[in-house]
Amino acid sequence: xxxxxxxxxxxxxxxxxxxxxxxxxxxxxxxxxxxxxxxxxxxxxxxxxxxxxxxxxxxxxxxxxxxxxxxxxxxxxxxxxxxxxxxxxxxxxxxxxxxxxxxxxxxxxxxxxxxxxxxxxxxxxxxxxxxxxxxxxxxxxxxxxxxxxxxxxxxxxxxxxxxxxxxxxxxxxxxxxxxxxxxxxxxxxxxxxxxxxxxxxxxxxxxxxxxxxxxxxxxxxxxxxxxxxxxxxxxxxxxxxxxxxxxxxxxxxxxxxxxxxxxxxxxxxxxxxxxxxxxxxxxxxxxxxxxxxxxxxxxxxxxxxxxxxxxxxxxxxxxxxxxxxxxxxxxxxxxxxxxxxxxx
Amino acid sequence: xxxxxxxxxxxxxxxxxxxxxxxxxxxxxxxxxxxxxxxxxxxxxxxxxxxxxxxxxxxxxxxxxxxxxxxxxxxxxxxxxxxxxxxxxxxxxxxxxxxxxxxxxxxxxxxxxxxxxxxxxxxxxxxxxxxxxxxxxxxxxxxxxxxxxxxxxxxxxxxxxxxxxxxxxxxxxxxxxxxxxxxxxxxxxxxxxxxxxxxxxxxxxxxxxxxxxxxxxxxxxxxxxxxxxxxxxxxxxxxxxxxxxxxxxxxxxxxxxxxxxxxxxxxxx
Numbered sequence: 340x341x342x343x344x345x346x347x348x349x350x351x352x353x354x355x356x357x358x359x360x361x362x363x364x365x366x367x368x369x370x371x372x373x374x375x376x377x378x379x380x381x382x383x384x385x386x387x388x389x390x391x392x393x394x395x396x397x398x399x400x401x402x403x404x405x406x407x408x409x410x411x412x413x414x415x416x417x418x419x420x421x422x423x424x425x426x427x428x429x430x431x432x433x434x435x436x437x438x439x440x441x442x443x444x445x446x447x448x449x450x451x452x453x454x455x456x457x458x459x460x461x462x463x464x465x466x467x468x469x470x471x472x473x474x475x476x477x478x479x480x481x482x483x484x485x486x487x488x489x490x491x492x493x494x495x496x497x498x499x500x501x502x503x504x505x506x507x508x509x510x511x512x513x514x515x516x517x518x519x520x521x522x523x524x525x526x527x528x529x530x531x532x533x534x535x536x537x538x539x540x541x542x543x544x545x546x547x548x549x550x551x552x553x554x555x556x557x558x559x560x561x562x563x564x565x566x567x568x569x570x571x572x573x574x575x576x577x578x579x580x581x582x583x584x585x586x587x588x589x590x591x592x593x594x595x596x597x598x599x600x601x602x603x604x605x606x607x608x609x610x611x612x613x614x615x616x617x618x619x620x621x622x623x624x625x626x627x628x629x630x631x632x633x634x635x636x637x638x639x640x641x642x643x644x645x646x647x648x649x650x651x652x653x654x655x656x657x658x659x660x661x662x663x664x665x666x667x668x669x670x671x672x673x674x675x676x677x678x679x680x681x682x683x
Numbered sequence: 684x685x686x687x688x689x690x691x692x693x694x695x696x697x698x699x700x701x702x703x704x705x706x707x708x709x710x711x712x713x714x715x716x717x718x719x720x721x722x723x724x725x726x727x728x729x730x731x732x733x734x735x736x737x738x739x740x741x742x743x744x745x746x747x748x749x750x751x752x753x754x755x756x757x758x759x760x761x762x763x764x765x766x767x768x769x770x771x772x773x774x775x776x777x778x779x780x781x782x783x784x785x786x787x788x789x790x791x792x793x794x795x796x797x798x799x800x801x802x803x804x805x806x807x808x809x810x811x812x813x814x815x816x817x818x819x820x821x822x823x824x825x826x827x828x829x830x831x832x833x834x835x836x837x838x839x840x841x842x843x844x845x846x847x848x849x850x851x852x853x854x855x856x857x858x859x860x861x862x863x864x865x866x867x868x869x870x871x872x873x874x875x876x877x878x879x880x881x882x883x884x885x886x887x888x889x890x891x892x893x894x895x896x897x898x899x900x901x902x903x904x905x906x907x908x909x910x911x912x913x914x915x916x917x918x919x920x921x922x923x924x925x926x927x928x929x930x931x932x933x934x935x936x937x938x939x940x941x942x943x944x945x946x947x948x949x950x951x952x
Binding site: 367411413414433434435436443446447448452465466467493556 | 853
């Protein structure tokens with residue numbers, strides 16, 4: 340695969356005034372030259388391949404936006420090299436803009452009072468898109484979502500979901516090599532989120548566009564990204580396939596079982612009983628955590644040492660179980676632990 | 684050179700598209716269109732009445748009689764129209780920069796000033812154009828000025844160059860939003876100066892004359908170019924200088940605007 344984006348030791352520093360508090364401080368601030376430098380992005384290197392869907396994750400203020408702004412050419416890096424399709428983004432902004440598309444979940448780039456189709460026509464002229472390419476894309480878009488009801492509606496009358504769908508389509512109209520999606524599903528319902536996931540996946544597979552997604556919604560990441568990069572405090576702390584992330588945590592599974600008996604009143608008795616039970620039959624006890632709440636037993640099992648079914652088999656001999664549930668560890672909880680520094 | 688023409692053609696083509704679309708949507712909100720045109724006319728009528736009342740009590744202001752004042756007023760209305768109609772988006776730049784919406788203008792393969800400024804056209808302000816034409820024609824007849832092709836041509840040229848000043852001022856002041864967080868106050872402050880364009884500059888003392896000629900050059904909006912037609916005894920090199928000064932100012936404020944826009948990096952999110 341060929342590389343679309345190459346980032347080498349990229350850093351971005353912001354000059355910030357050391358502000359003093361209070362009214363006296365505010366006056367002193369006017370004349371102060373006491374600056375400090377804040378590293379928004381610190382020595383980040385990565386490669387992004389063409390046709391890939393990459394998720395960039397990070398807490399608020401981690402530096403995601405700064406990274407994206409540098410890739411789109413709005414911000415100039417303080418140090419390091421950034422090359423997109425062989426170009427340096429901030430040096431030739433107009434040329435770079437022809438190769439990228441951008442969608443902001445919270446800000447529309449379509450003309451607010453115009454019907455959507457008219458915005459598309461203006462975009463066609465701005466990017467000098469050929470009639471053939473335009474027709475072909477519109478037909479393809481129409482296969483993905485029925486456009487008829489959307490296209491003649493002014494953008495300001497659209498629901499948020501419709502607007503984001505149109506914004507995404509508009510960003511693909513000029514066949515860009517890279518599309519940046521900045522929190523595209525923010526504030527949307529599950530149904531529309533699902534539509535957007537499908538839309539992005541089919542646009543990506545048909546047009547081989549590189550898609551770079553920033554989001555806080557793990558649902559987006561699980562649905563469309565194969566690889567994720569996690570940024571924290573301006574540094575890259577994870578960069579790999581998404582399924583490998585789960586392996587970091589060992590093959591833990593959570594077993595939930597509900598006891599169908601009113602006789603049991605005390606949850607702590609249940610816990611000690613289960614622990615005794617497992618201790619008796621299997622000697623390795625330290626890899627299990629057992630909790631009990633309102634007759635719901637929760638056991639986290641390390642599948643490398645014992646299978647969930649074996650544990651289930653054990654406890655259902657002792658207790659009358661009527662409901663069970665087996666949960667994989669979610670990406671969200673893994674990432675949360677990464678932020679807390681418990682992993683890597 | 685060929686490339687250059689191609690570029691100009693490209694921009695004119697896009698502008699035409701935006702203009703047509705904007706007109707279409709404006710027409711679809713008929714009530715809105717009529718009411719805002721009406722309010723624009725009433726606003727001008729109010730300030731016209733204040734001149735009229737003034738002249739009920741005084742016969743002239745610094746040797747300028749009623750019709751000459753009307754001419755000046757009409758001239759200023761006409762010279763301010765292009766700014767109102769075509770550069771209306773400049774007034775809201777500070778909000779867009781402050782809230783971070785301006786970032787969406789940074790990603791198109793097109794001149795960012797063009798893309799932002801001409802996104803909207805305030806066609807409602809065209810009412811002001813007709814009031815201006817009426818006032819100038821009326822005072823022209825009353826003052827008994829000559830009518831020939833040369834003088835009409837001269838009027839059009841001086842109106843066009845005069846209109847550059849308000850455009851340049853608004854572009855320059857709005858571009859300050861890129862550096863200072865809340866430029867709204869500054870915009871309001873400068874929009875007030877529009878009213879001073881309607882008076883003959885002989886009413887100001889030397890200090891204000893200097894300020895309004897070179898620092899905040901509103902004198903070139905109506906007073907100095909009007910001297911080509913009325914009160915020609917007050918005509919000096921400044922009026923001729925204005926023709927070039929407008930172009931220089933416009934170019935300068937455009938450059939400042941673009942410099943600001945290119946270093947803009949949005950809000951924190």
